[in-house]
Amino acid sequence: MHAVKLQPETSSPTKPHRLMIGIDDLSLVFETNDGPVHALSHINLDIHQGDFVSFIGPSGCGKTTLLRVIADLEQQTSGTIHVGGTSPQDARLNRLYGYVFQAPALFPWRTIASNCALPMEISAQPKSHRQAQIDKYLTMVGLQDFKHKFPWQLSGGMQQRASIARALCLEPELLLMDEPFGALDEITRDHLNMELLKIWKATGKTLVFVTHSIPEAVLLSTHIVVMSPRPGRIIKVIESPLPRDKTLALRDSEAFHALAAEIRQALASDHQID
Amino acid sequence: MKQQLKSLTQTQGFAVLTLVLGILVIWYIAALLMNGNQMINMLERTGQSWTYIQVLQGAYSIQRPPLPVPHQVAMELYQSVFNQAVTSRRSLVYHSMITLESTLLGFALGSLLGILIAVGIVHNRTLDASLMPWVIASQTVPILAIAPIVVVVLGSMNLTGVLPKAMISMYLSFFPVVIGMVKGLRSADKLHTELMITYNASAQQMFWKLRWFSAQPYLFASLKIAISAALVGAIVAELPTGAQGGLGARLLSGSYYGQTVQIWAALVISALLGWALITLVGMAERLVLNRRGLRG
Numbered sequence: 001m002h003a004v005k006l007q008p009e010t011s012s013p014t015k016p017h018r019l020m021i022g023i024d025d026l027s028l029v030f031e032t033n034d035g036p037v038h039a040l041s042h043i044n045l046d047i048h049q050g051d052f053v054s055f056i057g058p059s060g061c062g063k064t065t066l067l068r069v070i071a072d073l074e075q076q077t078s079g080t081i082h083v084g085g086t087s088p089q090d091a092r093l094n095r096l097y098g099y100v101f102q103a104p105a106l107f108p109w110r111t112i113a114s115n116c117a118l119p120m121e122i123s124a125q126p127k128s129h130r131q132a133q134i135d136k137y138l139t140m141v142g143l144q145d146f147k148h149k150f151p152w153q154l155s156g157g158m159q160q161r162a163s164i165a166r167a168l169c170l171e172p173e174l175l176l177m178d179e180p181f182g183a184l185d186e187i188t189r190d191h192l193n194m195e196l197l198k199i200w201k202a203t204g205k206t207l208v209f210v211t212h213s214i215p216e217a218v219l220l221s222t223h224i225v226v227m228s229p230r231p232g233r234i235i236k237v238i239e240s241p242l243p244r245d246k247t248l249a250l251r252d253s254e255a256f257h258a259l260a261a262e263i264r265q266a267l268a269s270d271h272q273i274d
Numbered sequence: 275m276k277q278q279l280k281s282l283t284q285t286q287g288f289a290v291l292t293l294v295l296g297i298l299v300i301w302y303i304a305a306l307l308m309n310g311n312q313m314i315n316m317l318e319r320t321g322q323s324w325t326y327i328q329v330l331q332g333a334y335s336i337q338r339p340p341l342p343v344p345h346q347v348a349m350e351l352y353q354s355v356f357n358q359a360v361t362s363r364r365s366l367v368y369h370s371m372i373t374l375e376s377t378l379l380g381f382a383l384g385s386l387l388g389i390l391i392a393v394g395i396v397h398n399r400t401l402d403a404s405l406m407p408w409v410i411a412s413q414t415v416p417i418l419a420i421a422p423i424v425v426v427v428l429g430s431m432n433l434t435g436v437l438p439k440a441m442i443s444m445y446l447s448f449f450p451v452v453i454g455m456v457k458g459l460r461s462a463d464k465l466h467t468e469l470m471i472t473y474n475a476s477a478q479q480m481f482w483k484l485r486w487f488s489a490q491p492y493l494f495a496s497l498k499i500a501i502s503a504a505l506v507g508a509i510v511a512e513l514p515t516g517a518q519g520g521l522g523a524r525l526l527s528g529s530y531y532g533q534t535v536q537i538w539a540a541l542v543i544s545a546l547l548g549w550a551l552i553t554l555v556g557m558a559e560r561l562v563l564n565r566r567g568l569r570g
Contacts, residue, residue: 073468092474099472105465109487118483122473170473 019082020174020206021047021070026079028065028232038231039065043079045225045234049173052200052207054221056214056263062232063210063225064178070208071099071176084173095123097174098167102182104159106151106166113138113147116166123170130169137165140199157188161195168199177209181216190248193219197246218259219246226263228270236266298344302334305343309333312340342535350539363519366543372519373508374547376436380443381504385497387444388451395452396459396485397477413449417507420445422514439520443507447500451493458492459485494559501551509544521547 028040040062047053055063068074069081072088083091091097098119106115113134120130138144141161143154151159160180167175181189193216200207211217217224222244226236242255250256282288313332317324334343342350351366358365391409394401421442428438462485470480512522521540528537 071472073471092472095474097472099469101465101469103465105463105469107466107484107487109490119473122470122475122479122483 018049019046020049020051020084021045021208022080022082023066024080026069026076026081028062028069028074029077040069040076041231041233043234045237047206047208047223049206050204051223052209052221053223053225054209054211054217055225055227056211056217057227057267058229059212060229060232061227062229063212063227065232066227067176067178067208067210071097073099091174095119095170096172097176098170098172100160100163100167100175100177100180102179104151104156104163106159106162108151111148111150112143112154112162115151115162116147116169119166119170133169133171134165137168138162140168140202141165141195157184157192160184161192164196164199168203172205174206174208177207179210179212182212189213189216194248196220201244214260214263215251217263218242218256219248219251224259224263226266226270228267235270238262238266301341302343305339305341306330306333308341309336309339312336338532338534340534342538346535347538347542350535351542354536354539355543366521366524366539369519369521369524369540370543370547373505373512373521373544376439376511376520377443377501377505377508377547377551379436379440380445380507381447381501383440384444384447384500384504385451388448388496388500389455389493391448391452392455392459393481395456397481409449409452412445417442417446417510418514421511425511425514439508439511442511443504446503446507450496450499450503454492454496454499455489458489458496461492462488491563494555494563497559498552498555501555502548505544505548505551 023043023045026040026043027038030037030039043066055066057063065074069076070083070088072083072092081088084094084096086094086096106112107118110118116134116138117130120133125133134147135144138147141164143158143162143165146154146158146162151162154162160183164177164180181192184192196207197220199205207220209217209220211220218240222240224238224240225234226238227233228235238259240259242250242259310329310333313329313336314324316332316336317328333339334346339346354364354366358367360367360371362368391405395405396402424441424445425438428434428441466484466488467480470484475483508520509522509525512520513526521544524540525537528534528540
């Protein structure tokens with residue numbers, strides 16, 4: 001049950017399917033005072049360009065750790081991983097991905113526009129370009145009117161939207177999101193989910209999304225990676241039968257419920273094994 | 275009416291006023307006890323009969339009382355601030371300006387030195403281990419012992435005037451800045467730091483775009499301590515240097531000649547000066563932090 005390949009290399013002949021992330025027999029062990037913790041155990045996973053992949057599982061299943069390994073914020077103990085054809089470190093140094101944390105992590109001393117400018121300042125992009133990017137993506141997330149406000153003047157949902165705009169401003173091929181809507185109320189979350197889908201469709205980016213909400217995973221993803229704790233591992237990868245063009249109304253459909261049930265069963269089946 | 279009285283007594287001003295009145299009452303009673311004895315001695319020596327009314331009057335008006343009363347100090351303050359030319363040795367404004375000059379120079383040098391040491395400590399593990407014990411040891415040496423050494427050493431290099439005094443102010447004021455800045459530079463939020471790592475930010479960018487700003491609230495807290503320490507340093511430096519001007523010199527000459535009223539007036543001016551300096555730093559703090567959206 002350990003080794004699960006997402007899909008064969010030629011599953012969908014209709015669109016180009018460059019491999020974006022390739023993970024092969026990857027394990028990560030944290031050494032703690034209470035002995036080794038197997039955060040990730042023998043992970044095999046392929047993620048292709050343009051996919052929207054969700055990691056779902058109970059807390060402690062290693063979904064955030066896996067995302068951090070992709071982002072080069074953690075390093076594996078064994079196994080190999082490629083991101084965009086290079087090592088995660090090179091991918092990070094080349095600013096291949098944008099990372100959205102669970103908290104907005106906006107700098108409180110910068111305005112919203114200035115926060116969005118930060119990654120572009122660091123990568124030394126010209127000011128005119130920075131301004132154009134900020135306008136484009138703040139408009140996309142609906143914050144154009146708030147660009148001169150400071151973070152504390154915005155609600156939690158707006159702050160998180162600003163942090164998504166900030167990640168988009170660098171135009172990364174790959175967007176890594178760690179429970180970005182986890183701290184928000186359900187209504188705001190629904191709204192942002194639909195906006196995220198719109199952005200994903202508009203930009204054609206590859207998205208890796210960590211969540212512990214089954215409906216959110218079903219609503220957003222093309223592929224759902226079900227994970228389990230102790231040791232952190234993948235127990236099932238489900239390719240969504242739902243269309244890529246999704247609406248909130250889809251949540252009342254038969255297919256939606258069937259997929260949600262499949263995820264729930266996968267999570268439960270593992271529980272019985274434990 | 276009762277309601278109004280109640281709300282009046284609960285205001286902050288009322289509380290402050292009560293406290294001040296209380297202190298004044300205690301002060302005048304203490305002055306009567308301390309100065310009264312001296313007054314009685316003086317009256318006895320004249321050999322004539324005396325009354326307690328004379329003691330009461332004299333206790334609050336003798337020339338060099340052990341404890342001057344507030345109105346005497348206030349009179350002296352008024353005389354030496356408003357009724358003297360600011361270039362006169364008798365003017366407290368003149369002395370304050372001399373002390374202020376070395377305070378501000380020492381504060382500027384000390385803050386700069388403190389920030390530089392803190393940056394070194396935060397970015398270099400060797401400096402952290404080697405420099406911090408010395409920084410702490412420097413503050414355990416009594417400043418009164420250091421001050422004459424500094425003055426003599428600098429004097430032998432023909433450096434006199436404001437610089438030796440400023441060095442002593444610097445010596446006292448760099449310490450809180452080091453401690454606050456080390457803490458502040460290390461206080462950057464973990465998420466913010468990781469965000470910068472995902473952007474492949476250089477060490478310089480990490481400093482100028484994140485750590486410097488994270489440290490600012492700590493820096494301002496330290497600067498408030500540093501500026502009052504710089505003032506103390508400047509005054510202390512004026513004691514052993516035989517300085518002719520400055521609040522320290524004024525305090526010293528007051529104690530030579532038993533001019534207690536003059537000492538108290540200089541003390542009050544030092545306190546006001548310290549309060550004004552800290553208030554200025556506080557205003558700068560609000561200006562900078564508010565503009566940066568950091569409230570508080």
